[in-house]
Amino acid sequence: MDIIDNLKDRVRVCDNLILFGDVHTDPNGKEEIDKLFEEHKDIDCIALELDYKRYDDFKKGKKMFLFKVFSLFSKRVRDFGKRYALAVKDCIKKEKDIPIELIDTKNEIPSWIAGILLLHMALSKKRVDIAKELEKFEEKSESKYVENVKKNMIYDRDKFMVNKLKKIIPKYKKILVVVGYGHLNGIVKRLNDGKR
Numbered sequence: 766m767d768i769i770d771n772l773k774d775r776v777r778v779c780d781n782l783i784l785f786g787d788v789h790t791d792p793n794g795k796e797e798i799d800k801l802f803e804e805h806k807d808i809d810c811i812a813l814e815l816d817y818k819r820y821d822d823f824k825k826g827k828k829m830f831l832f833k834v835f836s837l838f839s840k841r842v843r844d845f846g847k848r849y850a851l852a853v854k855d856c857i858k859k860e861k862d863i864p865i866e867l868i869d870t871k872n873e874i875p876s877w878i879a880g881i882l883l884l885h886m887a888l889s890k891k892r893v894d895i896a897k898e899l900e901k902f903e904e905k906s907e908s909k910y911v912e913n914v915k916k917n918m919i920y921d922r923d924k925f926m927v928n929k930l931k932k933i934i935p936k937y938k939k940i941l942v943v944v945g946y947g948h949l950n951g952i953v954k955r956l957n958d959g960k961r
Contacts, residue, residue, distance in 0.1 A: 784942045786949030787852045794852030810937040811856045812866045814944040868929040923951035
């Protein structure tokens with residue numbers, strides 16, 4: 766497992782976008798978002814890797830069903846839930862001061878894969894890069910199914926999010942884009958490829 770501890774490894778600037786690769790298990794996510802707002806006082810929009818349902822669930826404090834089940838059996842999973850996606854939660858709290866754009870599509874990840882990934886993140890002592898973990902999982906598996914899950918979970922969503930970003934870029938001066946760390950490089954690559 767890779768550890769992503771350096772903030773500058775998790776931030777990319779691309780024209781009027783500041784992209785932040787959130788490690789959803791990072792207990793310092795809120796502080797890192799606050800630092801970005803201090804450094805870039807002209808941020809006038811936040812774009813989140815959420816669809817409308819997940820956004821609504823976050824606002825209401827709802828947790829994923831599998832997360833609730835795992836929490837019944839493990840204090841570590843319950844503790845993980847308290848720090849899960851603090852950066853995203855902090856951004857949602859800023860909504861009264863700054864507009865939020867939702868850039869993700871409804872996620873069609875099979876629940877058993879989501880459960881494995883969630884449990885893996887919760888039980889890991891290190892921060893997990895989901896994209897790299899899926900690559901390792903794919904290497905061990907001979908199944909096309911894993912390849913399709915990765916395509917759906919990472920690549921198709923990267924493409925969808927970039928298309929949404931391209932639509933909102935003209936509306937704002939500077940946008941803070943908060944996505945999972947596993948999407949960061951793919952989104953930056955697609956944005957840069959689109960310039961050529």
